[in-house]
Amino acid sequence: MQALDLARWQFAITTVYHFLFVPITIGMSFLVAGLHTAWFRTNKLKYLRATKFFGRLFLINFAIGVVTGIVQEFQFGMNWSSYSRFVGDIFGAPLAIEGLLAFFLESTFLGLWIFGWDRLPKKVHLASIWLAATGTIFSAYFILAANAWMQHPVGYILNATKGRAELTNIFTVLTQKTAVVTFFHTIPSAAFTGAAFIAGVSAWLIIKKKDIEMSRVTLKAGLVTMLISFVLVGISGDLTSRVMTQQQPMKMAAAEALYTTTESAPFSLLTIGSLDGSRSVFQIDIPSVLSFLSTGDFKGVVEGVNDLQAKYVTQYGPGDYKPNIPLAYWSFRLMMGFGFIAAFFALLALWQLRKGGTPKGKWFAPAMISLPFLPLLANSFGWIFTETARQPWAVFGLIKTADGVSTVVSAGAVLFTMVVFTVLYGILAFIEVGLILRTIHIGPRPEEDYPVASLGGSDTRPLVMSY
Amino acid sequence: MSFQSVWFILIVVLWVGYFVLEGFDFGVGMLLPFVSRNEADRRAVLTTLGPVWDGNEVWLLVAGGATFAAFPEWYATLFSGFYLPLFLILVALIVRGVAFEYRSKYGKAQWRQRWDVAIVIASALPALLWGVAFANIVRGVPLEKSASGSIEYVGGFFNLLNPYALLGGVVTLTVFLTHGAHFLALKTAGEIRVKAHDLAIKLGLVAAVSAVAFLVWSNLMLPSINAKFLTLSVATALLWVAGFGANYLRREGWAFIASSLAITTFVTGLFVALYPRVMPSSLGAQFDLTITNASSTDYTLKVMTVVAVVMTPVVLVYQGWTYWVFRKRVSAAQIMHPERGVLDTLPL
Numbered sequence: 001m002q003a004l005d006l007a008r009w010q011f012a013i014t015t016v017y018h019f020l021f022v023p024i025t026i027g028m029s030f031l032v033a034g035l036h037t038a039w040f041r042t043n044k045l046k047y048l049r050a051t052k053f054f055g056r057l058f059l060i061n062f063a064i065g066v067v068t069g070i071v072q073e074f075q076f077g078m079n080w081s082s083y084s085r086f087v088g089d090i091f092g093a094p095l096a097i098e099g100l101l102a103f104f105l106e107s108t109f110l111g112l113w114i115f116g117w118d119r120l121p122k123k124v125h126l127a128s129i130w131l132a133a134t135g136t137i138f139s140a141y142f143i144l145a146a147n148a149w150m151q152h153p154v155g156y157i158l159n160a161t162k163g164r165a166e167l168t169n170i171f172t173v174l175t176q177k178t179a180v181v182t183f184f185h186t187i188p189s190a191a192f193t194g195a196a197f198i199a200g201v202s203a204w205l206i207i208k209k210k211d212i213e214m215s216r217v218t219l220k221a222g223l224v225t226m227l228i229s230f231v232l233v234g235i236s237g238d239l240t241s242r243v244m245t246q247q248q249p250m251k252m253a254a255a256e257a258l259y260t261t262t263e264s265a266p267f268s269l270l271t272i273g274s275l276d277g278s279r280s281v282f283q284i285d286i287p288s289v290l291s292f293l294s295t296g297d298f299k300g301v302v303e304g305v306n307d308l309q310a311k312y313v314t315q316y317g318p319g320d321y322k323p324n325i326p327l328a329y330w331s332f333r334l335m336m337g338f339g340f341i342a343a344f345f346a347l348l349a350l351w352q353l354r355k356g357g358t359p360k361g362k363w364f365a366p367a368m369i370s371l372p373f374l375p376l377l378a379n380s381f382g383w384i385f386t387e388t389a390r391q392p393w394a395v396f397g398l399i400k401t402a403d404g405v406s407t408v409v410s411a412g413a414v415l416f417t418m419v420v421f422t423v424l425y426g427i428l429a430f431i432e433v434g435l436i437l438r439t440i441h442i443g444p445r446p447e448e449d450y451p452v453a454s455l456g457g458s459d460t461r462p463l464v465m466s467y
Numbered sequence: 468m469s470f471q472s473v474w475f476i477l478i479v480v481l482w483v484g485y486f487v488l489e490g491f492d493f494g495v496g497m498l499l500p501f502v503s504r505n506e507a508d509r510r511a512v513l514t515t516l517g518p519v520w521d522g523n524e525v526w527l528l529v530a531g532g533a534t535f536a537a538f539p540e541w542y543a544t545l546f547s548g549f550y551l552p553l554f555l556i557l558v559a560l561i562v563r564g565v566a567f568e569y570r571s572k573y574g575k576a577q578w579r580q581r582w583d584v585a586i587v588i589a590s591a592l593p594a595l596l597w598g599v600a601f602a603n604i605v606r607g608v609p610l611e612k613s614a615s616g617s618i619e620y621v622g623g624f625f626n627l628l629n630p631y632a633l634l635g636g637v638v639t640l641t642v643f644l645t646h647g648a649h650f651l652a653l654k655t656a657g658e659i660r661v662k663a664h665d666l667a668i669k670l671g672l673v674a675a676v677s678a679v680a681f682l683v684w685s686n687l688m689l690p691s692i693n694a695k696f697l698t699l700s701v702a703t704a705l706l707w708v709a710g711f712g713a714n715y716l717r718r719e720g721w722a723f724i725a726s727s728l729a730i731t732t733f734v735t736g737l738f739v740a741l742y743p744r745v746m747p748s749s750l751g752a753q754f755d756l757t758i759t760n761a762s763s764t765d766y767t768l769k770v771m772t773v774v775a776v777v778m779t780p781v782v783l784v785y786q787g788w789t790y791w792v793f794r795k796r797v798s799a800a801q802i803m804h805p806e807r808g809v810l811d812t813l814p815l
Binding site: 056059060063064065067068069070071073074077079081082084085086087088089090091092093095096097098099100101103104105107108109110111112114115119120163164166167168170171256263283395406407408409415417424428431435438439442445462463465466467 | 497510511513514516518519521522524525527528529531532533534536537539540542544545546547548550551553554556557560561564565567568570571572579613615616617618620621626638667726758764766767770771774775778779782785786789792793797801802803805810812
C-alpha cells in the first residue's frame with residue numbers, strides 16, 4: 001500500500017474512533033447538567049444521585065474523547081501537509097477558534113465541576129457544568145463549519161501563484177447552508193446518542209432492580225429526549241439531503257446507486273445483488289420518494305452517477321469522479337436504519353412506562369442493552385457516508401484527496417503510526433468499556449448522596465473529590 | 468506592525484502559556500514516585516493537577532490550531548517533517564491524560580502502579596522531546612524547495628538527534644522537573660512539600676547548568692550577536708537564580724513565579740532569535756520559512772486577530788480564576804481512604 005492509502009486508513013480509524021466518544025459527550029453533558037439543575041431546584045436526593053452516577057460515566061467517556069481529540073488537531077499537518085498548505089488560510093481559522101472559544105471553556109469548567117463540589121457556591125458549581133456543555137456546542141459548530149467548507153467551499157478565491165485557496169469572507173464560511181444544516185443534524189444526533197446511553201443504562205438498573213426510583217426518572221428522561229431529538233434529526237436530515245443534492249449531486253446518486261438521471265426517482269430500501277449499475281437480483285423500491293427527499297418534489301429529476309461522471313470530466317478534466325458506490329449506498333441505509341431501530345425501541349419502552357407501568361416482555365432487556373450502541377453505529381455510518389461519498393475530493397471541486405497527502409512522509413512511517421494508534425486505541429477501548437461496565441454494575445453509590453456546599457472550612461478538611 | 472508579526476507574537480504567547488502551564492504538569496508527573504511514600508501521598512500529588520491539567524493542555528491545541536491558521540506552511544512543514552517526535556508526543560499525551568483520569572478508579576495496587584509508570588514516562592517523554600524539537604528549529608534543519616514549490620523537511624529522523632538538540636531536550640526536561648517541584652512545594656502540605664523543596668534545589672542546579680550551557684551555545688551559534696536574545700538569555704539565568712534562591716528560603720510562591728518567568732524569557736528568547744524566520748533551513752537562507760512566506764493572507768490574520776484579542780483575556784480571566792478557586796494546599800491527610808477506588812465494591 002502507498003502512503004496515500006495508509007494515510008486515508010489512519011484518518012478513518014482515528015476519526016471514527018474519536019467520534020464514537022464525541023456525540024455521547026455532547027449529549028450527556030447537557031443531560032447531566034439537566035439532572036444537576038433538577039437537584040438544584042428540588043433538592044431531591046434521587047437527582048443528586050443521578051447527577052453523580054451519570055456524571056461519572058460521562059467523565060470516563062470524556063477522557064477518551066479529549067485525548068483522541070489531540071490527534072485530530074495535528075494529523076492534518078502530519079499526514080496531510082499538502083492539504084494543509086492548500087486550505088490552511090481558510091480551514092485553520094475555525095480550528096483555532098474552536099480551541100480558543102470551546103476547548104478552554106470545556107476543559108476549565110469541567111475541571112471546576114469535577115473538583116468544585118465543596119469549593120464553589122452551589123449556583124456557580126451548577127453554572128460550570130452548563131458552561132462546559134456550552135463549550136461542546138461551540139466546538140461542534142466550528143469544526144462542522146470547517147468540514148462543511150470541504151463539502152461545499154464558499155467565501156474563498158483561488159490564488160494560482162501560491163497554489164492555495166484564500167479566505168475572502170469568514171461570515172460566508174461560518175453561516176453557509178451546509179454548515180447550518182449539518183450543525184442541526186449533528187447536535188440532535190448527539191442528544192439522541194447521549195440520551196440513548198442514559199436510557200439504556202437506566203433500563204439495565206431497573207432490570208437489575210437497583211435504585212428503581214432514580215432509574216425510572218432517568219429512563220423516562222432519556223427516552224423522551226431520544227424521541228424529541230429523533231424528530232429533529234429527521235427534519236434536519238431531510239434538509240441536509242436537499243442541500244447535498246444541490247451541492248454534491250454525485251453523493252446523492254451514490255447513496256442511491258442511481259446510475260442514470262431519473263424523474264420521479266424511487267427510494268431503494270435494500271438491494272440484493274451488485275450495485276455496479278447492472279440489474280440487481282432483488283430490490284425493494286418506494287416510488288418517487290428519492291425525488292422527494294432530494295428535491296422536495298415527487299416528480300423532481302435526480303441526476304445519475306454516469307451522467308454526473310460525464311459532466312465532471314468536461315468540468316474538471318479526465319478522471320474517475322465516482323465514489324465507492326456500495327459503501328455509500330449501504331452506509332446511508334445503515335445510518336438511517338440504526339437510528340430508526342433505536343427510536344422504535346425508545347417509543348415502545350416509553351409506551352409501556354406510561355402511567356407508572358413497568359416494561360414487560362422478552363424484548364425489553366436486549367432492546368435496552370442495544371440502545372446505547374445503535375446511535376453510535378448510526379453516527380459512524382453517517383460520517384463514513386459523508387466523507388467517503390465526497391471522494392475523490394478532499395475539498396469538493398478544489399483539491400483531490402490524493403493531492404493532499406504529505407509528500408515527505410514515507411509509507412512505512414504512516415504504517416507504523418497507524419499500527420501504534422490502532423493498538424493503543426484498542427487497548428483504551430478495552431479499558432474504557434471495562435470501567436463503564438463496572439460503573440454500571442456497581443450502580444449509584446448512596447454514600448455519595450451528601451449535599452456538599454460547606455465553603456471555607458479548614459485546610460485539613462477531607463476532600464470531596466480527589467484523583 | 469504587520470499582521471504577520473502580530474501573529475508571530477501571539478504564537479509565542481501560546482507556546483509560552485503552554486510551557487509554563489503544562490511544564491509544571493510534566494514536572495509533577497515525573498516527580499510522582501519521588502515525592503510520595505504511600506497512596507495518600509500519590510493521590511494528593513495528582514489532585515494538585517486534577518482541576519487544571521486539561522485546561523493547561525488546551526494551550527497546545529490552540530498553539531497548533533493558530534499555527535495552522537496563521538502560518539499554514541509552517542504547520543505543514545513542521546508536523547510532516549518532525550513526524551516521529553511529534554507522534555511520540557501525541558502518544559504520550561494520550562496515555563498521560565487517560566492515566567490521570569483512570570488510575571484511582573480502582574484500589575488494586577497493580578492497576579495503580581501501571582498507571583503511575585505510565586504517568587512518569589508519558590510526562591518525561593514530551594518534556595524531553597519538546598526541547599529537542601525547539602532546539603532543532605532554532606538550529607535550523609534541512610529544508611528544501613520541492614517540485615511543487617513548497618518548502619519541505621528533507622532531513623529524516625536521526626538528523627533531529629544532534630548534540631545541540633539533545634541538550635535542548637535535557638534543558639526542558641530538567642527545567643520542567645524543577646518547575647514542577649516548585650509547584651508541588653507551593654501546592655502541598657506536610658512531607659510532600661518538604662520533599663519537593665529539597666528536590667527543587669538539586670534539580671534546579673542541574674537545570675541551571677544545562678540551561679546556561681544551552682543558552683551560551685545558542686548565542687554563539689548565531690551568525691552575529693543578537694542583543695535581544697542575549698538580554699533574554701541573561702534574564703532567564705537571573706530569574707532562574709531568583710527562583711532557586713526563593714525556593715531555598717522557602718518562599719514557595721516567589722519560587723514558582725520566578726521559574727514561570729524564567730520559562731517565559733527562555734521560550735521568548737528562542738523565538739526572538741528566530742524572528743522573522745519561523746523555521747530556518749540549514750541548506751541556505753533561500754529555503755527559510757519566514758513569517759512572510761509561511762503566512763496566511765492579511766484578511767485571515769485580521770479575522771484571527773479580532774478573535775484572539777477578544778477571547779484571550781476572557782480565557783486568562785477564567786483560567787486564572789480556577790487557580791484561585793483551588794488555591795489551597797492539598798495534603799495527604801485530606802484524602803479519605805486513599806487505597807479505595809470509586810469502582811471498588813466496598814463502601815467508599
